[in-house]
Amino acid sequence: MPVGSTKNLNFDHPDSLDTDLLIQHIKDLRLGKAVNVPNYDFSTHSRLLEVTKTEPRSIVLVEGILIFSEPRLVEQLDIKIFVDADSDIRLMRRITRDTAERGRSVHEVMEQYKSTVRPMHEEFVEPSKIVADVIVHSAGQSGDVALRMITNHLRAEAGLPFSERVRGESGEDDDTNVLDKDSKKRGDAEL
DSSP states (O other), X not given: OOHHHHTTOOTXXXXXXXXXXXXXXXXXXXXXXXXXXXXXXXXXXXXXXXXXXXXXXXXXXXXXXXXXXXXXXXXXXXXXXXXXXXXXXXXXXXXXXXXXXXXXOHHHHHHHIIIIIHHHXXXXXXXXXXXXXXXXXXXXXXXXXXXXXXXHHHHHHHTOOOOOEEEOTTSSEEEOOHHHHXXXXXXXXXX
């Protein structure tokens, strides 16, 4: 689509996504086939000619704020995790990202937030969390516990060793990244 024609599209609505392609990619990966994932330029709102080849793995992570709003996509997901963040945190993250990475002004980000982001969140994202198997609240230490539980569950599914809780160099608790060390040797999933 030409750059000018995408200017007025609501990219926070599920219809703006190529869900059929995502579903096909998930099915192909399950069948052991590599897929070519489109790359996007978010500053011009356009798909690039360049793609990223993605090889099948024992675990495939699919992420996005609208993935639970499409029942056909939800059917493809074995474990559904919803990360629940407060609206002020979501807005601060969007301002930081869009001004630094997408060349937008704070005013532009706020206008988009008011006109499409917040209404679409309320209409599609918030209600869709009901299909999640796990809801992780991003604030507080419970997020750390949830991350460790999820990571260990995925390690068990992939037949990989569990993470260990150790003291890092800073003296803070840290998870040893056993997966990265061992999986790269075997070509398994990366978490």
